[in-house]
Amino acid sequence: MEVRARAPGKIILAGEHAVVHGSAAVAASINLYTHVSLRFHSISDNDHTLKLHLKDMPLEFSWSIERIKEVLQEVGCPFSSTPTTCTPEFIKSIAALVIEQNIPEAKIGLASGVSAFLWLYTCIQGFKPATVVITSELPLGSGLGSSASFCVSLSAALLALSDSASLDFSHQGWSVFGENELELVNKWAFEGEKIIHGKPSGIDNSVSTFGNMIKFKSGSLTRLSSNMPLKMLVTNTKVGRNTKALVAGVSERTLRHPDAMKAVFNAVDLISEELSTIIQSPAPDELSITEKEEKLEELMEMNQGLLQCMGVSHASIETVLRTTLKYKLASKLTGAGGGGCVLTLLPTLLSGTVVDKVIAELESCGFQCLIAGIGGNGVEICFGSCSS
Numbered sequence: 001m002e003v004r005a006r007a008p009g010k011i012i013l014a015g016e017h018a019v020v021h022g023s024a025a026v027a028a029s030i031n032l033y034t035h036v037s038l039r040f041h042s043i044s045d046n047d048h049t050l051k052l053h054l055k056d057m058p059l060e061f062s063w064s065i066e067r068i069k070e071v072l073q074e075v076g077c078p079f080s081s082t083p084t085t086c087t088p089e090f091i092k093s094i095a096a097l098v099i100e101q102n103i104p105e106a107k108i109g110l111a112s113g114v115s116a117f118l119w120l121y122t123c124i125q126g127f128k129p130a131t132v133v134i135t136s137e138l139p140l141g142s143g144l145g146s147s148a149s150f151c152v153s154l155s156a157a158l159l160a161l162s163d164s165a166s167l168d169f170s171h172q173g174w175s176v177f178g179e180n181e182l183e184l185v186n187k188w189a190f191e192g193e194k195i196i197h198g199k200p201s202g203i204d205n206s207v208s209t210f211g212n213m214i215k216f217k218s219g220s221l222t223r224l225s226s227n228m229p230l231k232m233l234v235t236n237t238k239v240g241r242n243t244k245a246l247v248a249g250v251s252e253r254t255l256r257h258p259d260a261m262k263a264v265f266n267a268v269d270l271i272s273e274e275l276s277t278i279i280q281s282p283a284p285d286e287l288s289i290t291e292k293e294e295k296l297e298e299l300m301e302m303n304q305g306l307l308q309c310m311g312v313s314h315a316s317i318e319t320v321l322r323t324t325l326k327y328k329l330a331s332k333l334t335g336a337g338g339g340g341c342v343l344t345l346l347p348t349l350l351s352g353t354v355v356d357k358v359i360a361e362l363e364s365c366g367f368q369c370l371i372a373g374i375g376g377n378g379v380e381i382c383f384g385s386c387s388s
């Protein structure tokens with residue numbers, strides 16, 4: 001029996017970092033996915049290993065089930081029907097299993113992803129021999145939620161083949177879980193994100209699980225129904241960074257300047273609330289689409305200024321901001337910042353020629369541009385044949 005799962009990446013329209021400190025944030029799924037395929041080995045395979053194939057790296061890992069048992073059972077049994085946080089003892093043991101695989105130095109950032117894999121796998125499936133293959137359309141470590149879509153798609157595939165799932169294996173094509181299963185996928189993915197991120201707010205795994213557009217505040221999610229055709233240019237500066245370090249940096253700044261940072265987070269909260277109201281306000285509205293877009297642009301600029309206050313901008317991000325401003329377009333970083341991706345709102349009435357010009361200028365700086373499809377489905381699973 002083989003199952004496939006796919007989960008989308010995301011953009012954050014407002015509120016990254018501040019959301020870790022209790023402010024509201026607004027995020028939307030995008031049409032770029034991480035794909036997971038999971039197949040248990042049968043007795044006739046005579047293969048007693050757990051294999052992880054990161055196809056586009058390309059890297060392959062393999063552990064004998066005996067070795068995994070030997071290392072993990074020293075600290076307990078991770079197998080659990082409810083989402084469980086990986087303890088520091090398990091983290092250490094899992095790290096030992098990852099180190100044995102000799103990940104090349106240039107790809108060492110993947111170690112946290114492989115650790116999250118081992119945690120989610122052994123918690124949800126225990127010690128069953130299997131092969132897991134992962135591919136991703138998302139750039140890793142660029143602010144588009146690669147870590148969350150990795151954890152969500154993996155949790156979905158693992159839960160789909162768990163004993164507690166009651167799914168219709170004969171259904172052809174992609175299908176969605178029921179609400180309760182989605183909640184469970186989301187909770188497990190959050191545990192995986194903790195291993196990769198340190199202190200995630202939960203917004204990335206939530207939007208990857210449920211899709212569409214959400215407002216997220218203090219761990220709770222509100223689904224937004226947008227009445228605006230939103231078009232965003234995503235520019236990848238290709239400057240590598242890692243979310244864990246950036247989130248930790250903002251927390252350290254908050255410890256040094258608690259009152260000033262509280263005011264910054266409060267301002268971001270108000271920006272996210274206003275942005276979600278504008279996006280949801282019914283059309284036709286007293287505000288024309290253009291007026292709404294102008295308000296969104298201003299809010300994005302204000303949010304970007306506050307992200308600079310938090311210390312998460314970067315010279316490459318500033319270059320994108322300056323370039324798009326020449327065309328009177330507003331931009332902000334998305335995700336954790338420090339490099340990674342920048343969003344630019346493309347107003348409905350903007351001519352295609354201007355879009356082409358701005359993309360050409362950004363690409364001449366060595367950046368990579370794409371126009372993301374915003375607000376599609378969340379995680380989906382498929383048994384048997386399905387289009388990719």
Ligand SMILES: Nc1ncnc2c1ncn2[C@@H]1O[C@H](COP(=O)(O)OP(=O)(O)OP(=O)(O)O)[C@@H](O)[C@H]1O
Pocket residue numbers: 034054109110111112113114134135136139140141142143144145146147148150196197204241242243244334335336337
């Ligand atoms: N397809 C994948 N295979 C293995 N590991 C992955 C994969 N996708 C993400 N990861 C793990 O997640 C890490 C990147 O996560 P990180 O949170 O730093 O960036 P991001 O999720 O792309 O951006 P953001 O959190 O700002 O949205 C990688 O270094 C790796 O450990």
Ligand SMILES: C[C@@](O)(CCO)CC(=O)[O-]
Pocket residue numbers: 012015016017018019020143145197199200201202203204243247334335336
């Ligand atoms: C930087 C951050 O706010 C968003 C990363 O996409 C971290 C988080 O909320 O977990």
Ligand SMILES: [Mg+2]
Pocket residue numbers: 145146147148197204243
């Ligand atoms: Mg991430």
